[in-house]
Structures are given as C-alpha cells and as structure tokens.
Amino acid sequence: MNPEIMDTDRAFNSMEDRLAFMEAVLFVSREPISPDRLADFFACKDAAEFSELVEAFEARLAEAHRGLQLHRTGGGLQLVTRADRHEELKAFFAVRAHSRLTIASLETMSIVAYRQPVTIAEISEMRGVNSIGPVKNLLQKKMIRISGRKKVPGRPALYSTTREFLKYFGLNDLSELPSLEELTEMFEEKEQPSLFSV
C-alpha cells in the first residue's frame, strides 16, 4: 500500500461518506478506477465489504432523477452517462459543433489574415501540406473570400479575409491584429543583463 496515502488523515465515518467520496473520485478521474485501489483507500476489511459499497453506489444511481451509470470495464470502475440519454445529449451538443474550426483551418486562417491576398499554393507551401480542404471550409463559413486572381500562369485565385472574419475575432479592422513585432517581443523577451554579477 502506498505510504503517502496512509499518511493522510482520513476517516470515512459512514457508508454515505464513502459513497460521496466514490462519486467525487469517479467524477474527476480520466481513467477507470481500479476496484482494489478504492478498496485499499477505504481500508475495506474484505472483498465483501467493498462489493456492498459498490452495490449501494449503483442503487443510488438507479434512482429516477439520475442520469449516470456505473460502468465496469476491464480496467475498473467508471462513471458514464446512461445509454438512453445518448440521443438527447447528441441533440444538445450538436448545435455547437457547427461553429467550430479545426486547427488546420485556424492555421490557414492565420496565413490569410497576415499574408493576404494569398493563393492556395502559397498557403499549402507555408503549412507544408495541401490546404484545399481548410480553404474550402473557411470559404463556406464566409471567413475568407476570393479577392482577385494572381497574374501568373494559371491565374490562381487570391484569398482575403472578410468582415465576418473581423466580427468573429472581435476586430474593428485588420490593423488591430497583433503585429508580429509585438508577438516576437513577448516571446523573445530577454533577461536584463545583471549589473551586480561582476
């Protein structure tokens, strides 16, 4: 048993108290929790005592006003939403998904913002990957627009930012974008030379 755990001053006085802690642990945890670890932490006498605890926990979750269930996976115990809530949850969260941008789109967005007007080839070169996808995505979202044609063979489209772009990023005009000098200053801030360390 972990000595550090033993060090802390704990006293689970009642079943209720243990159930409450169990809920907090399962709520927080990223991974399924091993039953042994929990039993250890509660200093359970034997497996039966711990089983009783888990059953009590499940009984509470089974009440009508609860939306969660206990899931026993190979790795241990985990709290998850009840299966019959799935469609409603999807409906609730679906609304948000429409306004999301991927990191690829954001990178593309930043290139258009700082290098406009710019072609897809130039964007792709800077990102090191073909960028037709994100450009299309941003066009659909009306964050960029075709502002002209480049006077080179093939006359590729040139892309620029839109008013929609300004609105989303809370800018009045393009000059409000952080300048690269400002940013560089922040990231390259050097320590002042010490005058005392002679």
Next chain:
Amino acid sequence: MNPEIMDTDRAFNSMEDRLAFMEAVLFVSREPISPDRLADFFACKDAAEFSELVEAFEARLAEAHRGLQLHRTGGGLQLVTRADRHEELKAFFAVRAHSRLTIASLETMSIVAYRQPVTIAEISEMRGVNSIGPVKNLLQKKMIRISGRKKVPGRPALYSTTREFLKYFGLNDLSELPSLEELTEMFEEKEQPSLFSV
C-alpha cells in the same frame, strides 16, 4: 429557438426526467453550460420554472451520499466536487499541489480586471516593472485578450479580461468583484501584511 433542437424527438415527462438529463449534460460538458441554453432545451415556460428545476437539482446534490456540487461560474452552470473532498482527492490521486498564478501574473490580472481596456505600458507603469512576461502568460492561459488598439502613436494593443478569467476565479461576472472603495474597507479590517510574506 434553434430549429435543430426542435427537430429532435424529445419528451421530458417529469421533473425527475429533466433532473436526470441535466446531470448527464453537466457531467459530459467541459465548459460551464449556459442556463438559457438548458432552459431552451427543456422548453421552460419562464425563468421561474427553470429556477425551480435548478433548485431541485441542487437539493439532490445536497444529500449526504453525494460528492458533487453545482457551481455557477463564467455565467454558466458546472458540476464540480465538493470543497471538503479536496484533501482526500489529493491523497487518492497523489497530487502534490495545484499550480497557482505567480504574484506578477496576479498583479497584472488585477490591473487588467480593474482598468480594462489597458495597454502593456500602463500595466508596467502601475507595477513599476516591465510586464510583458506576465501579459504573455495570461494571454496564453486565455485569461486576457486583445480587445482593441489605443488611439495614440504606435497604436498599442489594449487588453481586457475573458470568460476564462471569470471561470478561473469562480466569478459569474465582473460585477462580483468589489469596488476599490469596498476593497479598501475589506483590507482595513485586517492587518496589512504584504501579499508575499509568509
């Protein structure tokens, strides 16, 4: 109301049913959930109906075997563990200490909160030291954002607080911060050791 939400086939038959869904939604979401969005989703008649729901939800959470509480922060609702479980959780997950903001960042945060929108030069002058470092740190933590440009030569960036700031400090909105007068009274009561003394 959003037509997409209307499309889905939902029927919340009872208070219990709504409470269960509310638990599932709050459990699943990383961000605080806007009360309006939930009220909309439940098609509540009015604010009173939704308040009643929230109160019922909190009443269930207050039971002895529960380890969670409802938290209002950044203008939304969020499930978090109860404060009195902190030490046990720390012991269980063998976490030493949570990282805190440095004094420099806290001071900078204070100036932005009370003087927004404000430039780096103004922050540095108030603190008496160059404050590019903490500004960068707070920008990266999304606790402040560039909200415009000051109309003086050089057009320096102006900084304001974000929703992340409210969330981090557990504030619902800026009005929850005391006024400078209230602050003076608050601190005159106590003795005035420096922030940094042990």
Next chain:
Amino acid sequence: MQTDGYQVRTESFEGPLDLLLYLIRKKKMNIMDVRISEITSEYLHYLEDHRGINPSREGDFLMTASTLIYIKSRSLLPRPDSVAEDSEESRLLHSLVEYDKVQKIARLLQEKEGGQLVLWRRQEVPENFETREYELEEVSSFQLAELFLNLVKRSERERVFYITSKNYSIEEKRVEILGMLDRDGFIDFVAYVAGLDSIEEVLVSFFTLLELVKLRLVVAVQKRLFDSISVWKQPAGDESGNHGH
C-alpha cells in the same frame, strides 16, 4: 534581515514599488505622510546587499534608486521655491498609492484562486461529445497571431525581429567619473547628481557608480543618513572595503 517584529520576507520583491511599500509598512507609516528622504537610505541598503532583489528586474530597482537619490539630493539643496522635485516626489507617492491597490486586488484574486483550486473538475469528457476542434469564440486574435508566428518560424523564410533594449552609455560615464576622480581626488556624488540635467543622466551615473564600487575601483561612503555620498578612488591593493570610518 534581522527580525524586528515585522514579517520576514522570503520571496524576492516584485519591483521597486513592492520594496518601497514594504519599507513604508515596516515603519508603519501612512503612504500619504511618507517623506522620500526617510526611506531612501533603507532602499539603497537593500539594493547594496542585494536582499530580495529580483535579479531580472535590477534595472527597474536601479531606475527607482536614481529617482530617490534625485529627489533626496534636490531636497538637500536650498531651492525652496522649486516645483520640480515636488512633482517628482508626489508622482512617486501617487504610484505607491496605486500600487497598494493593485496588491490588494491581487491578494483578493489569490484568495479566490485558492477557493477554486479545491474544486475539482472533470479531467476528460467522453469522445462522443467532444471534438478536437476549436470553437471560434474561444479563439482570440492573439492565438491566431501565435499560430502564424509559429508557421513563420517553422518555414524559416522570415527573419525574426529582435527588439533590443535602450543602451545607456555606462562606458562614457565611467570614463568621465574616473577622470574627475583623477583630477579632483573625490566627488560629492549628491552635488554632482544635482547638477545633472536629466533623470536619464542621473540614472546612468548611479549605474556607473554601483558598477565601479562592485569592481572595487572606487569607494563610496555615506557617513550618516542624510549626508552626501562621497566617492574616492580605491587605493591600490586595498580590497577590504573598510573605508571612511
């Protein structure tokens, strides 16, 4: 630092204002009643001993030191109707009053932070409802700029700007001061500083003096609190530092 009934500081001072407020509180003075001359020497002691001085902020501490010396030296000279030094002093006091508020708010925020850190949030939410995408409202123009900067660096097609800080000519001052010492034997530093035109020049002179003391090329002595600072050349071979007593 000896304990004197006041709390011992364990961390370094954020900056000169932090140190000044600390000294004022230590004396249990009200900020508005403070005479700069009463805390100047203590401030300088801290600087000399390097106690609690944030090494990356030395320049700021020295800048304020020169302001303090400037104010004090002006106040020692018989120029009663001068407005200039008053405005310098009141400006500093105003800064202290404002910074005092900043510290109070920072303390309040720190308490709130502490209150939040005991509340645990979920560390991860199910994949079904989480996408690894960004919501626009969560993306600020700063992040956009940061992304672009990284792309610029990555593609290595751009030279990155380096901002260099202002360069004070300590070297020239050093030659001047050493030259004066060779000629006159000693310098009354306060009188010398009082004759300078700009705060910048005072600052450079003070920097230079500190450097010369550290290099043990000169000896600077202030016999009593309100006395002027006298500067001599360090006698050759003597490195003990016990001078003027």
